[in-house]
Amino acid sequence: MATETSTSDGGESGRAGLKQNAKYYILSYPLAWLVFVFLAPLGMLFMFSFWVHVPGTGYTAGFTLDNYARFFTSSLYVQQLWVTVELALVTAVVSLLLGYPLAYYLARIDRPWLRNVLLITIISSLWITYVIRAYAWQVILASRGILSSLGVATGILGSHQSFYPGYWGLVVGMVYVFLPFMVLSLYSSIRNLDGELLEASKNLGAGPVRTFRRVTLPLTKNGIASGTALVFILALGAYVLPRLLGTPNQRTLPVLIEQQIMSESNYPFGAAMSVLLIVVMLVFLWALIRITNVSAANIGGAEGVTGEDETSTTSGPGALSGLWSRLGGVVAATGLSRVYGSVASAVSDRVEAVDSDTRESVIGTSFRVYVAAVMLFIAAPLGIIVAVSFTPEEFLTFPPGGFSTRWYVEFFTDPAWVRSLVNSLTIAAAAALLSTSIGGILAFTLDRFDYKFGSLIGTFGVLPILVPPVIIAVAFLVFFLQIGLTGTRTGIIVAHGIFYAPLPFILITQGLSELNRTYEEAAMNLGASPVRTIRTITYPLLRANVVSGALFAFILSLNEYIIAWLLSLFLVKTIPIQIFNQLRYSYPPTIAAASTVFILLTVVVMTAINRLSGGIWE
Amino acid sequence: MSGISLQDISKRYSGSVLAVDDIDLEIESGEFVTLVGPSGCGKTTTLRTIAGFEKPTAGTVHIGGKDVTDAPPYERNTGMVFQDFALFPHLTVHENVAYGMEADGGYTDEEIDARVAEMLELVELPGTGDRKPDQLSGGQQQRIALARALAPKPDALLLDEPLASLDKKLREQMQVELRRIQQEVGITTVFVTHNQEEALTMSDRLAVMNEGKFEQVGPPGDVYNEPETRFVADFIGTANIFDGDVTQTEDGYVSVDCGDVEVESTATRETAVGDDVSVVARPERFNFQSSTDDDRDENVFTGEVTFRRHLGSSVEYRIETAEGREVVVVRPSGLDEHEPGEQVTVSVDADNCRVVST
Ligand SMILES: Nc1ncnc2c1ncn2[C@@H]1O[C@H](COP(=O)(O)OP(=O)(O)O)[C@@H](O)[C@H]1O
Numbered sequence: 001m002a003t004e005t006s007t008s009d010g011g012e013s014g015r016a017g018l019k020q021n022a023k024y025y026i027l028s029y030p031l032a033w034l035v036f037v038f039l040a041p042l043g044m045l046f047m048f049s050f051w052v053h054v055p056g057t058g059y060t061a062g063f064t065l066d067n068y069a070r071f072f073t074s075s076l077y078v079q080q081l082w083v084t085v086e087l088a089l090v091t092a093v094v095s096l097l098l099g100y101p102l103a104y105y106l107a108r109i110d111r112p113w114l115r116n117v118l119l120i121t122i123i124s125s126l127w128i129t130y131v132i133r134a135y136a137w138q139v140i141l142a143s144r145g146i147l148s149s150l151g152v153a154t155g156i157l158g159s160h161q162s163f164y165p166g167y168w169g170l171v172v173g174m175v176y177v178f179l180p181f182m183v184l185s186l187y188s189s190i191r192n193l194d195g196e197l198l199e200a201s202k203n204l205g206a207g208p209v210r211t212f213r214r215v216t217l218p219l220t221k222n223g224i225a226s227g228t229a230l231v232f233i234l235a236l237g238a239y240v241l242p243r244l245l246g247t248p249n250q251r252t253l254p255v256l257i258e259q260q261i262m263s264e265s266n267y268p269f270g271a272a273m274s275v276l277l278i279v280v281m282l283v284f285l286w287a288l289i290r291i292t293n294v295s296a297a298n299i300g301g302a303e304g305v306t307g308e309d310e311t312s313t314t315s316g317p318g319a320l321s322g323l324w325s326r327l328g329g330v331v332a333a334t335g336l337s338r339v340y341g342s343v344a345s346a347v348s349d350r351v352e353a354v355d356s357d358t359r360e361s362v363i364g365t366s367f368r369v370y371v372a373a374v375m376l377f378i379a380a381p382l383g384i385i386v387a388v389s390f391t392p393e394e395f396l397t398f399p400p401g402g403f404s405t406r407w408y409v410e411f412f413t414d415p416a417w418v419r420s421l422v423n424s425l426t427i428a429a430a431a432a433l434l435s436t437s438i439g440g441i442l443a444f445t446l447d448r449f450d451y452k453f454g455s456l457i458g459t460f461g462v463l464p465i466l467v468p469p470v471i472i473a474v475a476f477l478v479f480f481l482q483i484g485l486t487g488t489r490t491g492i493i494v495a496h497g498i499f500y501a502p503l504p505f506i507l508i509t510q511g512l513s514e515l516n517r518t519y520e521e522a523a524m525n526l527g528a529s530p531v532r533t534i535r536t537i538t539y540p541l542l543r544a545n546v547v548s549g550a551l552f553a554f555i556l557s558l559n560e561y562i563i564a565w566l567l568s569l570f571l572v573k574t575i576p577i578q579i580f581n582q583l584r585y586s587y588p589p590t591i592a593a594a595s596t597v598f599i600l601l602t603v604v605v606m607t608a609i610n611r612l613s614g615g616i617w618e
Numbered sequence: 619m620s621g622i623s624l625q626d627i628s629k630r631y632s633g634s635v636l637a638v639d640d641i642d643l644e645i646e647s648g649e650f651v652t653l654v655g656p657s658g659c660g661k662t663t664t665l666r667t668i669a670g671f672e673k674p675t676a677g678t679v680h681i682g683g684k685d686v687t688d689a690p691p692y693e694r695n696t697g698m699v700f701q702d703f704a705l706f707p708h709l710t711v712h713e714n715v716a717y718g719m720e721a722d723g724g725y726t727d728e729e730i731d732a733r734v735a736e737m738l739e740l741v742e743l744p745g746t747g748d749r750k751p752d753q754l755s756g757g758q759q760q761r762i763a764l765a766r767a768l769a770p771k772p773d774a775l776l777l778d779e780p781l782a783s784l785d786k787k788l789r790e791q792m793q794v795e796l797r798r799i800q801q802e803v804g805i806t807t808v809f810v811t812h813n814q815e816e817a818l819t820m821s822d823r824l825a826v827m828n829e830g831k832f833e834q835v836g837p838p839g840d841v842y843n844e845p846e847t848r849f850v851a852d853f854i855g856t857a858n859i860f861d862g863d864v865t866q867t868e869d870g871y872v873s874v875d876c877g878d879v880e881v882e883s884t885a886t887r888e889t890a891v892g893d894d895v896s897v898v899a900r901p902e903r904f905n906f907q908s909s910t911d912d913d914r915d916e917n918v919f920t921g922e923v924t925f926r927r928h929l930g931s932s933v934e935y936r937i938e939t940a941e942g943r944e945v946v947v948v949r950p951s952g953l954d955e956h957e958p959g960e961q962v963t964v965s966v967d968a969d970n971c972r973v974v975s976t
């Protein structure tokens with residue numbers, strides 16, 4: 001394409017009209033943030049894990065392996081490591097089994113409005129803080145909670161009973177929280193599937209079950225693999241759910257890390273466990289890639305179909321999705337698809353006897369019921385929070401015995417809640433600006449100029465969001481301890497700003513790659529200087545991407561708990577922190593009101609993003 | 619107004635493609651010059667070099683007598699019309715047309731408004747100022763793109779296949795329109811197209827390009843009637859081309875042996891016996907011969923009519939000789955009708971043939 005020319009000539013031919021050195025000046029801004037404020041804390045975390053804990057006063061610099069030795073010589077810690085991994089695996093597998101039919105339904109329905117409603121519901125719940133969502137399950141699972149009340153009312157339960165804290169209560173909560181990620185991964189992969197292929201298969205006489213097993217399932221392996229890997233990694237780093245829904249037996253690594261930092265003030269040991277968590281993740285990823293390479297041959301052509309689309313973005317996100325799609329064969333290896341296959345063939349054997357019309361309608365109906373149930377599982381908990389927020393009573397009861405807005409009045413008049421709300425909004429707004437400046441400028445420079453290590457820097461740009469938040473939190477904590485930023489809003493803003501920079505980076509990179517360069521040439525041909533061109537043409541054409549990126553960062557920062565909590569050192573309170581703290585002591589319905597306000601805020605912002613981008617979910 | 623001068627321009631892309639290979643072109647003030655050639659021959663690269671989007675590997679570009687080789691695009695004062703129009707989608711028609719003057723900074727709001735109105739008048743779309751580009755048809759977008767390019771009074775108008783995306787009828791209408799506007803404004807114009815008909819109908823002069831070089835530069839009539847190379851003869855219009863080697867040169871005539879036939883032609887270039895050359899004869903220079911007036915023996919072809927089509931004022935025949943050579947003949951309509959399948963004899967005067975380099 002003729003319009004690509006001057007990128008390769010660099011500044012010389014004057015597309016952007018910038019002098020040769022300018023490209024390094026501009027790159028230095030995002031790079032400085034990423035190196036000095038992202039890599040440096042991680043490096044320091046590593047260093048800290050070898051420092052010496054001094055009970056009472058804190059720590060001193062030095063070199064010791066005691067922190068690691070302590071972990072591995074204690075059977076308790078090693079066992080908790082296994083619990084962490086097991087929980088993440090169970091969450092991933094259950095999410096896959098629940099999520100696939102829903103994703104399939106979403107991808108195949110021919111009523112756009114219904115699809116939009118369902119997608120918005122799934123996606124909105126995705127951003128709402130884990131704290132509120134764990135709280136929702138407490139309300140459902142508690143003794144005298146919804147499940148228990150229903151059980152007693154219908155006579156299934158003899159007396160009230162609590163379903164949490166405990167292993168299965170925790171799994172339910174984890175699946176609830178991570179299922180949307182799975183559904184969205186699968187959805188995009190099933191959407192990419194060529195409808196004609198399915199038609200062709202049906203034409204050749206394959207029944208729905210056979211078509212699914214022989215055509216759909218193999219062709220969506222990529223989505224299955226990336227969804228599973230994504231959920232596994234997210235679950236591995238989860239702190240809030242195990243903390244709020246699990247018993248001390250389910251203290252996962254992130255919970256233990258937080259405990260060392262906030263209760264024991266043992267920073268070196270907390271750092272060592274953080275390093276171990278990273279190692280576990282890397283080992284897992286490495287294993288996946290190894291397995292993938294082995295089985296890549298078996299997958300053959302099917303891989304390319306879905307892989308192509310994902311890797312078409314530029315270096316950064318491309319590297320990421322490249323990684324994801326390389327995980328493609330993992331599922332075959334772990335046998336997940338075989339599980340599905342055998343279930344499907346069992347079903348198909350069972351119904352073989354019946355005539356085909358009845359068979360289709362039986363399958364169709366049970367499929368729809370199943371999808372509706374999963375959808376209910378995703379949507380109901382937040383609905384329940386909204387419902388109970390209007391209770392007139394002092395304590396949460398179910399069903400609520402009336403209607404009242406007293407807890408909203410309470411929320412908006414209590415100085416502690418209002419202060420948290422102001423904190424939350426201020427931090428989120430500032431973090432969004434910082435993220436957008438880092439991610440946006442990085443996207444722009446990588447798109448417009450050639451650098452020796454361009455694709456490496458691009459990968460670097462998406463790295464922060466891949467690190468589990470609890471590790472970001474500890475890394476920034478030890479970093480800020482050195483420069484005196486702990487316990488301040490600025491500290492949280494900086495940490496969030498870096499952590500969420502990949503979102504604007506990815507969105508703006510995508511916008512730039514879709515931007516028709518001829519518009520910029522036309523502007524310069526009409527006499528506009530490079531700066532004027534960017535201001536009057538480039539930016540306006542990219543605005544939807546820039547604003548969406550900023551809003552994503554805003555909403556994530558708003559809902560973030562663990563980083564804010566560790567960096568606050570008890571001094572700064574945001575809404576998630578405030579809710580979490582209250583959950584430890586009592587359950588005033590103000591929490592439900594606060595949650596409802598927060599959910600509403602999130603939904604409004606998400607809808608705005610969707611409007612702006614003209615249906616980004618598609 | 620001002621001319622454009624390209625001197626020894628070469629452009630090699632960072633791979634290895636020599637897209638433009640040492641070309642020279644002097645364009646006079648107010649002249650309409652068309653660069654025509656097959657896709658990939660370097661037309662766009664040449665145009666973008668004039669506009670300043672590409673820096674030539676060698677050579678200089680002058681616009682209005684000023685050396686602009688190193689000037690960035692925004693300091694060259696050219697007006698470009700892009701193939702996909704590139705109207706700014708987020709701006710109204712008025713804002714699009716005003717863009718260049720606003721970037722210039724030397725105009726008052728009243729001057730800009732007046733000029734925009736004048737330009738919309740010129741392209742016959744008054745009153746469309748408030749619309750967005752996507753509310754216009756393809757032909758209208760084309761006119762607005764032209765108005766936008768002309769509004770800041772550029773020294774030269776550059777057009778890169780501006781009509782390629784329009785349907786045939788609209789394209790022909792726009793050809794006339796574009797030429798009218800160009801003459802009305804009197805602006806130096808470089809037009810790029812791969813369509814030889816378009817090049818012939820629109821230009822004062824055309825430059826036929828092939829593989830980065832100019833094959834021939836001249837007025838449409840000259841290029842059509844007096845092609846200098848086989849490529850030009852073949853690319854511009856339809857031609858019967860006879861490749862062979864010179865067997866005899868005498869009195870300003872040349873005999874060429876083409877294997878199946880011996881062809882006679884005026885010696886339009888210096889040749890020696892044994893040279894590889896091509897003889898070109900345009901189809902409308904042929905005559906049918908009845909068997910009675912068998913008065914000539916040069917350039918006579920006998921064969922069967924394999925195909926006939928009416929072109930309106932003329933009829934085209936394709937005739938296949940016994941040796942398998944196809945001859946294309948175009949005759950005025952209604953003069954001498956022949957049916958497909960009929961055996962005919964056609965001939966062309968040596969004076970109506972040209973010898974060109976192969
Ligand atoms: N940016 C570029 N990089 C490398 N080669 C290019 C570039 N642009 C054009 N070319 C090559 O240069 C030659 C001329 O291209 P172009 O000027 O676009 O031809 P035209 O406009 O006549 O079709 C072609 O071979 C084309 O592939």
Ligand SMILES: [Mg+2]
Pocket residue numbers: 658661662663
């Ligand atoms: Mg071209």
